[in-house]
Each structure stands twice: as C-alpha cells, then as structure tokens.
Amino acid sequence: xxxxxxxxxxxxxxxxxxxxxxxxxxxxxxxxxxxxxxxxxxxxxxxxxxxxxxxxxxxxxxxxxxxxxxxxxxxxxxxxxxxxxxxxxxxxxxxxxxxxxxxxxxxxxxxxxxxxxxxxxxxxxxxxxxxxxxxxxxxxxxxxxxxxxxxxxxxxxxxxxxxxxxxxxxxxxxxxxxxxxxxxxxxxxxxxxxxxxxxxxxxxxxxxxxxxxxxxxxxx
Numbered sequence: 001x002x003x004x005x006x007x008x009x010x011x012x013x014x015x016x017x018x019x020x021x022x023x024x025x026x027x028x029x030x031x032x033x034x035x036x037x038x039x040x041x042x043x044x045x046x047x048x049x050x051x052x053x054x055x056x057x058x059x060x061x062x063x064x065x066x067x068x069x070x071x072x073x074x075x076x077x078x079x080x081x082x083x084x085x086x087x088x089x090x091x092x093x094x095x096x097x098x099x100x101x102x103x104x105x106x107x108x109x110x111x112x113x114x115x116x117x118x119x120x121x122x123x124x125x126x127x128x129x130x131x132x133x134x135x136x137x138x139x140x141x142x143x144x145x146x147x148x149x150x151x152x153x154x155x156x157x158x159x160x161x162x163x164x165x166x167x168x169x170x171x172x173x174x175x176x177x178x179x180x181x182x183x184x185x186x187x188x189x190x191x192x193x194x195x196x197x198x199x200x201x202x203x204x205x206x207x208x209x210x211x212x213x214x215x216x217x218x219x220x
Contacts, residue, residue: 015076019063023077023084026055030088037096043212045096046155050205052088053151056081057198078129082122085147090118093150097177100158101170110177117181118147124185142190145183152201153180159208162215 033048063069063077094102094111102110121144128143157176161169193201 015073015080017066019066019069019073019077020059020080022055022059022062023081026052026059026088027084029055030084030092034092034095037092037099040099042096042100042158043209043216045092046158046212047209049088049092049096049151050155050209052092053148053205054202056085056088056148056151057193057202075130078126082126085122086115086119089147089150090115093154094177096154097173100161100173101166102173102177106174110174110181114177114181117184121145121147121184140192142192143187144185145180145188145190147184149180152205155205155208155212159211162212 029048030052033045033052036048037045059081060077069077094115098107098111101107124144125142132139153176157173161172164172191197
C-alpha cells in the first residue's frame with residue numbers, strides 16, 4: 001500500500017506548456033498593474049495594461065503554432081484566455097478609471113455596466129469559438145468590440161486628459177466606459193488587427209506612454 005502511494009504521480013489541473021505561458025504572464029502583469037493603480041501610480045499601471053494587451057495580441061498566434069494540441073487543450077485555451085481577459089481588460093481598466101474619478105453615484109453603475117458587458121462579450125466569444133474548434137480557417141473579424149481594446153483606448157485617453165480640464169476628462173471617462181460596454185455587446189464586425197495594423201496601434205500606445213512618462217519627468 002505504501003509503495004503504491006509512493007509510485008503514484010502528482011498531476012496538476014490545467015495546461016502549462018508554451019501555448020499558455022503568454023496568457024499567464026499577461027494576467028500576472030495585470031495584477032501587478034492593479035497594485036500600481038491602487039497606489040496611485042497611474043502611468044506604471046497603464047504601462048502594465050499595455051504590456052498585457054501586447055501579450056493578448058500574440059498568445060493566440062503562438063498557441064496555433066502547436067499543431068498537435070488535443071481538443072481539450074484547445075478548449076482550455078479558449079476558456080483561460082477569456083477568464084484572464086476579464087481581469088486584464090475588464091477589472092483592471094475599471095480600477096484605473098475608478099482611481100481617476102469614475103466613482104460615486106454616477107461612476108459605480110458605469111463601471112458595473114462596463115464589466116458586465118465585458119463578461120457577456122467574452123462568454124459569447126467562448127460559445128462561438130467552441131463551436132469552431134474543428135475549423136482551421138481564422139475568421140477575419142470579431143463580433144462586437146474586443147474587450148482588449150481597453151489596452152489602446154485608455155492610455156491614449158489619459159494622454160488627452162493632460163490637456164483638458166479635469167472635470168471634462170472625468171466626464172469623458174464615464175462616457176467612454178459606457179460606450180465601450182455597449183460596443184462589446186452590439187453585434188458589429190470589427191476587423192482583427194494583423195501586421196501593419198497591429199504595429200500601428202502598438203506604436204500609438206507606445207507614444208502615449210512615452211509622453212505620459214515624459215510629462216511626469218518634466219512635472220507637466
């Protein structure tokens with residue numbers, strides 16, 4: 001009996017190969033960013049959000065490089081990606097916006113709306129992706145605005161906020177979150193970014209973060 005217990009292998013639930021490493025790292029960096037945001041270090045939090053968005057842009061591509069994945073591994077990849085996304089691009093941006101002034105009587109419902117719509121969007125994505133497990137051709141468009149768009153929109157919005165009155169900036173943040181939540185669940189096609197398109201938006205985010213960091217260094 002003792003020998004049988006010694007020979008028994010310890011197994012872990014889940015998948016741990018390179019197909020999900022980037023997804024896990026994106027979640028890790030988002031948790032770091034949440035802590036930075038809660039301590040008032042806005043630019044560092046936005047940097048973490050951007051890095052998490054970059055991880056999400058490539059994790060699927062890396063996963064599809066492995067051609068011998070089982071159906072369970074593919075299904076796990078779909079589920080874990082969306083579960084991480086709701087933290088990285090739902091909860092995390094909401095916390096940043098909360099610290100920037102989206103709070104109180106008006107702000108809390110807006111944040112709740114944004115997060116609920118994000119969860120609905122991701123659940124619908126999972127259902128659709130699960131039904132396409134056997135397909136090899138990638139769809140050219142998303143249905144509804146991808147929740148990962150927060151990684152682009154929020155850094156740019158915070159940069160714009162440096163040149164407008166604080167009251168207007170906070171009002172725009174309320175409207176932005178409410179509009180993004182609505183776009184998450186409206187069945188409109190949004191093209192998937194690849195190549196030059198992806199590089200263009202990555203460049204915009206990088207420029208916004210650089211200007212935010214420069215503004216902090218110069219005391220602007």
